[in-house]
Amino acid sequence: xxxxxxxxxxxxxxxxxxxxxxxxxxxxxxxxxxxxxxxxxxxxxxxxxxxxxxxxxxxxxxxxxxxxxxxxxxxxxxxxxxxxxxxxxxxxxxxxxxxxxxxxxxxxxxxxxxxxxxxxxxxxxxxxxxxxxxxxxxxxxxxxxxxxxxxxxxxxxxxxxxxxxxxxxxxxxxxxxxxxxxxxxxxxxxxxxxxxxxxxxxxxxxxxxxxxxxxxxxxxxxxxxxxxxxxxxxxxxxxxxxxxxxxxxxxxxxxxxxxxxxxxxxxxxxxxxxxxxxxxxxxxxxxxxxxxxxxxxxxxxxxxxxxxxx
Amino acid sequence: xxxxxxxxxxxxxxxxxxxxxxxxxxxxxxxxxxxxxxxxxxxxxxxxxxxxxxxxxxxxxxxxxxxxxxxxxxxxxxxxxxxxxxxxxxxxxxxxxxxxxxxxxxxxxxxxxxxxxxxxxxxxxxxxxxxxxxxxxxxxxxxxxxxxxxxxxxxxxxxxxxxxxxxxxxxxxxxxxxxxxxxxxxxxxxxxxxxxxxxxxxxxxxxxxxxxxxxxxxxxxxxxxxxxxxxxxxxxxxxxxxxxxxxxxxxxxxxxxxxxxxxxxxxxxxxxxxxxxxxxxxxxxxxxxxxxxxxxxxxxxxxxxxxxxxxxxxxxxxxxxxxxxxxxxxxxxxxxxxxxxxxxxxxxxxxxxxx
Numbered sequence: 202x203x204x205x206x207x208x209x210x211x212x213x214x215x216x217x218x219x220x221x222x223x224x225x226x227x228x229x230x231x232x233x234x235x236x237x238x239x240x241x242x243x244x245x246x247x248x249x250x251x252x253x254x255x256x257x258x259x260x261x262x263x264x265x266x267x268x269x270x271x272x273x274x275x276x277x278x279x280x281x282x283x284x285x286x287x288x289x290x291x292x293x294x295x296x297x298x299x300x301x302x303x304x305x306x307x308x309x310x311x312x313x314x315x316x317x318x319x320x321x322x323x324x325x326x327x328x329x330x331x332x333x334x335x336x337x338x339x340x341x342x343x344x345x346x347x348x349x350x351x352x353x354x355x356x357x358x359x360x361x362x363x364x365x366x367x368x369x370x371x372x373x374x375x376x377x378x379x380x381x382x383x384x385x386x387x388x389x390x391x392x393x394x395x396x397x398x399x400x401x402x403x404x405x406x407x408x409x410x411x412x413x414x415x416x417x418x419x420x421x422x423x424x425x426x427x428x429x430x431x432x433x434x435x436x437x438x439x440x441x442x443x444x445x446x447x448x449x450x451x452x453x454x455x456x457x458x459x460x461x462x463x464x465x466x467x468x469x470x471x472x473x474x475x476x477x478x479x480x481x482x483x484x485x486x487x488x489x490x491x492x493x494x495x496x497x498x499x500x501x502x503x504x505x506x507x508x509x510x511x
Numbered sequence: 512x513x514x515x516x517x518x519x520x521x522x523x524x525x526x527x528x529x530x531x532x533x534x535x536x537x538x539x540x541x542x543x544x545x546x547x548x549x550x551x552x553x554x555x556x557x558x559x560x561x562x563x564x565x566x567x568x569x570x571x572x573x574x575x576x577x578x579x580x581x582x583x584x585x586x587x588x589x590x591x592x593x594x595x596x597x598x599x600x601x602x603x604x605x606x607x608x609x610x611x612x613x614x615x616x617x618x619x620x621x622x623x624x625x626x627x628x629x630x631x632x633x634x635x636x637x638x639x640x641x642x643x644x645x646x647x648x649x650x651x652x653x654x655x656x657x658x659x660x661x662x663x664x665x666x667x668x669x670x671x672x673x674x675x676x677x678x679x680x681x682x683x684x685x686x687x688x689x690x691x692x693x694x695x696x697x698x699x700x701x702x703x704x705x706x707x708x709x710x711x712x713x714x715x716x717x718x719x720x721x722x723x724x725x726x727x728x729x730x731x732x733x734x735x736x737x738x739x740x741x742x743x744x745x746x747x748x749x750x751x752x753x754x755x756x757x758x759x760x761x762x763x764x765x766x767x768x769x770x771x772x773x774x775x776x777x778x779x780x781x782x783x784x785x786x787x788x789x790x791x792x793x794x795x796x797x798x799x800x801x802x803x804x805x806x807x808x809x810x811x812x813x814x815x816x817x818x819x820x821x822x823x824x825x826x827x828x829x830x831x832x833x834x835x836x837x838x839x840x841x842x843x844x845x846x847x848x849x850x851x852x853x854x855x856x857x858x859x860x861x862x863x864x865x866x
Contacts, residue, residue: 239657243841279845288855289848292596292657296795297848301841307834418834426661433655469673476662476669480648483659488652 204334210451210458211338215346218450220245220404220412220421222349224428225435225442226356227400232432233360234393235373235500236284239295241401242425243302244276248405250310253416256318265318265410266345266403273402274395276302281394285387288504299425307418314416321345321411343411345403350443352400357439369393373498376505386505401425423476430479434486436496452478514861518854525854530800530807533846534814540842550829558828559821569820571706575778577816579604579787581715582770583794584812585722586763588803592726592739593759599645599660600767601791602667603638607768608775609671610637612679612690612782615697615775626696630776631769638768639761641667646760650753664791672784679782690782699777711773715812718766722805735759767791788819789837796844815840 224241231238248269256265280298283289321343330340360366371379372389380386404424409416427449435441456471541559542552563573583600590597611634618626645663648654672688674680681691699710726732738745738755746752770790775782797815801807822836 283845283848287849287852289851293799293844294848296598297841297844299841300792300796300844301838304834304837304839304841308832308838311832311834423661423665426658430655430658430662433658467673467677469669469676473666473669476665480654480659480662483654484648484652487654 206461208334208337210454213454213457214451215338215342215447216412216450217453218447219346219349220407220424221428221431221449222353222443222446223404223407224401224425225431225446226353226439227397228429229432229437229439229442230356230369231393231397232501233369233373233437233498234390235376235498235503235505236390236394237291237295237502238277238280238394238397239292239429240276240280240298240302241429242421242423243299244273244398244401245405245421245425246306246419247276247302248273248402249409249420250306250416252402252406253318253409254310254313256410257313257316262321262410266406269402269406270399273398277394277398281391284504285390288506291502303419310416310418317415345407345411353439353443360439373500376500380507387507427475427479430483434482437498449475449478513858515856516859518857521854526802529850529854530802530811530847532850533843536846537839537843541839550831555825555829555831558825560817562824563817563820568706571703571708573816573820574708574712576819577812578712578715579770579774579790580794580797580815581808581812582718582766583791584797584801584808585719585805586766587794587798588801588805588808589722589735589759590763591798592803593735593755594739594742595756595759596657597642597660597760597763598657598795599642599663600763600794601787601789602660602664603641603764603767604771604787604791605667605671606641607634607638607771608782608786609674610634610768611772612775615693616679616690618697619691619694621694622696626694627699627776630697631772634772635765635768638771639764642760642764646757650756671786675782675784688784692781693776697776698780699773707778709773709777711777714769714773716809719805719809726805731758793840796840799844800847
């Protein structure tokens with residue numbers, strides 16, 4: 202492998218990992234408060250289509266991002282109302298959100314299939330982008346790649362170093378105790394769910410504004426689900442999520458690498474790689490039952506009902 | 512004023528009323544949506560719900576769609592009762608279609624009486640194998656079943672696409688990604704004079720009745736129900752949780768595989784990349800709408816089949832995108848989950864608390 206190919210591959214791995222990073226960061230916060238939202242794929246698709254339509258309509262990709270975040274939050278509120286207010290099963294409600302988002306996005310997006318827009322242009326950071334190899338790999342991306350990293354740093358700081366982070370942890374580990382010391386458990390969870398929605402919207406918008414850039418039905422191809430798995434692999438740690446997202450980005454583009462190296466394997470078989478990789482990593486990580494139990498937020502997936510608190 | 516109050520025990524009435532209430536709410540919501548889209552809501556509802564039942568041909572097409580939905584949903588209902596979150600009916604269905612096709616293509620020039628049964632067996636075993644992978648990873652390595660089954664859905668889809676582009680492609684098919692047409696000896700017999708209702712639809716009804724019997728009349732069914740309702744109690748009673756997990760998963764895989772092979776050896780007649788319009792995912796809704804009961808699944812599968820059929824007709828008659836079907840399914844599940852709130856809670860007139 203020559204150095205040019207390696208540069209291209211690493212550059213593409215970061216690009217491909219970025220949507221996963223957005224979604225996994227949002228879902229990690231959501232899960233830290235004890236809420237498992239399996240609707241990522243649906244929210245992501247809605248973010249992708251609404252982001253695309255907003256950018257297409259206004260000619261401004263910035264409005265696309267805004268629209269994607271708003272629709273992600275609206276979608277997550279449906280989920281939040283059902284699981285937080287009505288105590289509905291989180292698994293079933295998340296699946297409903299994915300089914301709904303898949304259908305609705307295809308429905309409203311049928312008019313803009315095949316249209317193109319100018320997405321975000323690469324933003325080369327002066328001086329740094331001139332460094333050989335590293336300059337191209339790390340410092341010549343579009344603005345959203347940097348935004349994702351910036352958000353990861355902020356989230357890691359908030360989660361680990363601030364009072365808010367402690368509140369989030371308390372709600373996720375022991376909602377009854379959190380409630381007893383006066384934390385509004387449902388409010389914290391609502392906000393976390395909405396944050397997750399906005400991040401999933403951004404992840405979707407990255408697909409339709411930058412990565413492709415266009416709208417195709419079901420264009421996220423399971424990335425929402427892979428991001429959910431990523432949160433588990435990363436043991437809910439933000440640093441691990443960043444690393445994991447880029448590694449999965451690399452796994453997702455391995456087929457291009459193998460083809461570049463002259464391997465003649467069917468592209469359809471190679472397309473399975475990210476999903477197979479997800480299963481393999483999941484098996485390795487979760488084989489240790491006790492470790493996962495120790496690391497997962499204690500109240501994950503369990504409803505909290507203030508009505509039953511006397 | 513009113514207030515919400517927890518019921519002392521779950522309401523049986525609401526358990527049965529909730530799916531119907533959810534359907535009514537979905538239809539009201541749908542009418543508003545069609546009005547907003549400048550489509551006549553009454554015409555749209557007519558096309559979606561009445562037209563699919565308007566003549567013998569449409570009814571038979573509806574039943575053809577009901578078959579795979581019901582087969583998948585019956586298996587899922589059993590899984591969910593045993594707390595096995597199997598989202599993989601779609602992949603198991605595709606694996607069944609693929610495995611069954613591989614067998615069917617061996618009988619391409621044959622009129623052997625074994626062709627059809629062996630094809631079905633190939634589909635069933637492939638579905639079981641696909642479900643078995645996820646079960647093995649769950650039982651042995653504690654892997655998250657939701658995520659492994661979802662990943663296996665995508666893998667099965669790419670495997671199928673690879674097969675129709677490669678080893679199973681019709682050598683005389685001008686390069687189209689399709690297998691050769693199956694021989695007549697392989698195809699499932701059609702049960703009605705008009706239309707395409709095939710043996711697979713009968714399998715679906717029989718499987719639902721069998722699962723009903725299994726759940727309500729056998730010791731194994733009792734164990735499944737106890738395990739799902741109160742896992743610690745089941746473990747205390749000495750039930751083998753691994754055996755129960757294996758059983759429900761392989762049962763679901765077998766039925767989903769049967770659904771897949773019944774599609775390729777039934778109405779389609781060959782392996783194509785578009786075996787399923789998402790039956791395996793819709794079956795999740797069928798299972799829930801049917802209250803995780805095989806008998807309920809029959810009613811729910813008919814309703815969703817009508818919706819599928821109506822979606823096709825609405826696209827032809829009114830230019831409404833077919834995606835509306837998926838959207839309605841999601842909304843239906845939302846309303847169902849919301850209505851289920853009243854199984855556990857009731858609304859009563861507000862009374863001041865006694866001091």
